[in-house]
Amino acid sequence: MSKQPNFLFIITDQHRADHLGCYGNPVVKTPNIDSIAKTGTRFDRFYVANPICMPNRASIMTGRMCSAHGARHNGIPLSKDHTTFVELLRDAGYRTGLIGKSHLQSFTGLPATNQFEPKEGKRAPSAHLQDAYKNNRQGEEYELELVPDWDRPISERLTGDFYGFEHVEIAADHADQASGDYLLWAREQRSDFDDLVGPDNALPDNRINAPQAWRTAVPEELYSTSWIADRSEDWLAERAQEDAPFFLQMSFPDPHHPFTPPGKYWDMYDPAEIELPSSFGKGNLPPIKAMQRAMEEGTDPRDNQNPFAVTEDEARAIIALTYGMITMIDDAIGRVLKRLEDLGLADNTVVIFTTDHGDYMGDHGLMLKLLLHYQGTIRVPFIWNDPTTPVPANADQGLASSIDIATTILSRAGIQPFNGIQGRDLFLSDPPEAIIVEEDSQRTMTGFDKPQRVRTVVTDRYRMSLREGENWHELYDLESDPYELANQYDDPNYESVRHSVTEAMLRRIINLQDRSPLPAYRA
Template sequence: MKKQPNFLFIMTDQHRADHLGCYGNKIVKTPNIDKVAATGTRWDRFYVANPICMPNRASIMTGRMSSLHGSRHNGIPLSHDHTTFVELLREAGYSTALIGKSHLQSFTGLPATNAYTPNEKLHTPPTPLRDAFKNNRHGSEYDLEDTTKWERPLAERIDDNFYGFEHVEVATDHGDHAGGDYLLWAKQQHPDFESLVGKENALPFEGMEAPQAWRTAVPEALYSTNWIAQQSEQWLADQTKTDKPFFLKMSFPDPHHPFNPPGKYWDMYDPADMELPASFGKGELPPLVAMREAMENGTDPRDNQSPFAVTADETRNILALTYGLITMVDDAIGRVLEQLETLGVADNTIVIFTSDHGDYMGDHGLMLKLLMHYQGLIKVPFIWSDPTQSADQPLCSELASSIDIASTILARAGVQAYNGIQGRDLFNSEPPLAAIVEEDSQRTMTGFDKPQRVRTVVTERYRMSLRQGEDWHELYDLENDPDEMNNLFDDPDSQSVKHELMETMVRQMIELQDRAPLPAYRA
């Protein structure tokens, strides 16, 4: 029987595709990720199923759209009733491990933004009947990633099974605010670790002023990126003492904001070398105008998870700091790749690299994510390097989605997928007519008067986004307008294209309707 391959599945967080050397960036240093790309296949049209952390991470785990697995936005955990591809790998004999960021459950401990509101004029049903789902994911089994309750390691609070992972060491949150198992470790190394964390304890700095940016006092050796690499190296060393194939998900919280790379990575890049996006400050869509005005009059706090407008100097500073975070992650990846070589398993280990979503990073003068489906947000890197197979297709321009990851890994492992999986095996199937991106926001943000529901369709040439309850929508010709500055939705000469895209979107959404569960009886 042919030996099953090992998998090293690397994820970053809020990482644009064009913020890697192998994707054409001439400034950021990512030699280790570039090396993986040079020995495998790199997709340049790989789209998220949802541009938010929890929903897209759940889509990667299940191979299903967020409208099906139900984790529509942050704050809704992935239900244990949904099968993950990792569970199938484990059942097939794989050792499975998750080291780093999980975010399949909420970690803030903050109250929900949306709640069931009793109507005093009507009879109010009891709590168990207030949701369409009786198992509405509100029990203690969905509080496992809550940082406010993290008094002992996650591994001690589960039965060796966390969505299919038998080994778990989790880092929650981002930057020097990271918590979870990582924070327990950091406090063991430095009992007064809290004195190093946060803007209030930051080291003095000049020239990098920007929202959510400070020079962290946490040293490189105690930063979460280093911990993830260290723990991954150790787990691999322990795992190779067995004869079982392995699947390791190594998931970094960076380069997500706050922007505080530690040590030498803080000033590794000069803001003066950063180029502003071609679309910087351009665009007259209602939220763009509103966010620019809020920045100018000081009414937007710019210190939370919502998108906000930035100045040119702030953009250059944030880009420089983000590149520092990315290079630190790349250095950590290099250590783990070297460990595979040292342990003698590199020649049978498939290395996969991707991110959960992108970031505006100055596109149209915006920062962060949510609501506006520009390419920098919905298009992410995806790299697959299989040392046992020749890389006869170094660049793939077929449309692909994060829901395809599960199917592709299962197929390569020789494991049959479950009924209802929506993604395709990227190496043995035809590309779809279009990629669909879903987003359901849970709160009102600058430029909007209500939470948004957005559906986007991306084809070989176009991107169209429709919004519930709004009188404006978007349509861009990506071939002639790659920076998405000319909205054609109401253009008289583009109506036939719009109608074709409407039909394509409907057809693709029908294709993505659920085929689970299987029937119990023949009709």
């Protein structure tokens, strides 16, 4: 049997597919990520299972939809009862490491947005019977990523592995407010580190005025992006002394908001030279109009995780800062790729690049994510580079999903997947006729009077989104309307299209119904 391959799995946070040079962006500088695509396969129609951090990261880890693994939204940890592909790698003799963002468990420590509410006149069930799941993912083993309690490294608080990772060093949160193991390290480097972070400690700069943007006082060498690259290089150097294959997940918290690229990356891109998205200021869906109105009236604080509307100048500034964050990540990736070469590991290491979800980034005049499944939020980059089978900048046009990552990695490692995995091998199986995207909001946002539950289907030509409890839905012809400006859901001329896309959606949902657990019959 040939030697098992190593894997370097690089994942960013909130990163659109078209915010890379190899995906056609002519402005942002990403030569190192582009180099992965140059002799690898770039998937042009790769979609998330869920456009939110925790749910989609759980889907990547399990190869299963959120409706199967249950981590439907941020705040719901991935259950230890669910098998991950990293556990299978470790079971097969791989050394496994996670450096950077995990977000498989909650890190805010805030009260749950949805809680069991006793009904007047009814006897409430006992606490352990209030949920359909008796193991409701609470307790110390699900509080390992809580930032308020992070007084020592997670490795010292673990019993056994962490979802299959035997080595774990975590950067929680985002931008210059990143925390976790990274923050413990940063405080060791500078005793006054806490006086460098956040908007109150920002360096003066009156050129950029946009929500959640400030010029951080944290120097480049102490920023989380640099720390992740440093620690990844050290971990790889240790693996070079061993014969066992390895899997390293190098996970960057950026380019997620807030927008705080440090040092030279802050003004690397000029907002005045940034082109606005073609859809900016267009779109008449109820939440878009509500967010625009809230911005104009000053009733939306725009300082939290909820999507919000922006002006043209704000959009240009935020995109420019995001490009700076991306280029810093690209430089860090370049360092690690060079280290792979220097250590003699590159010839047998499959390098993978992706992200957990996208961002509006000015599409329809909006920022962040949630609620509306435009291409910018659900279509993400996925690049696969196998040095044993290099290809000349291949572009795969087949529909693909986050749930396919686990199956593809296991297949390349020569490991049989567990029962119930829902993804496909991207290289050995045909694309499905449709991709499903799930979203289950836990809070009410601008333009709505209740949390939203959305199901989206993407076919070769169309994107349709249905939402529970609303009187409007969406249908776009991506072939003639790539910027999703003309909602055809109620157009009589598209009635037959709507019916056929709905059937494709139902067939795919049936296909994704859980096949776990196996029957319990005696042998």
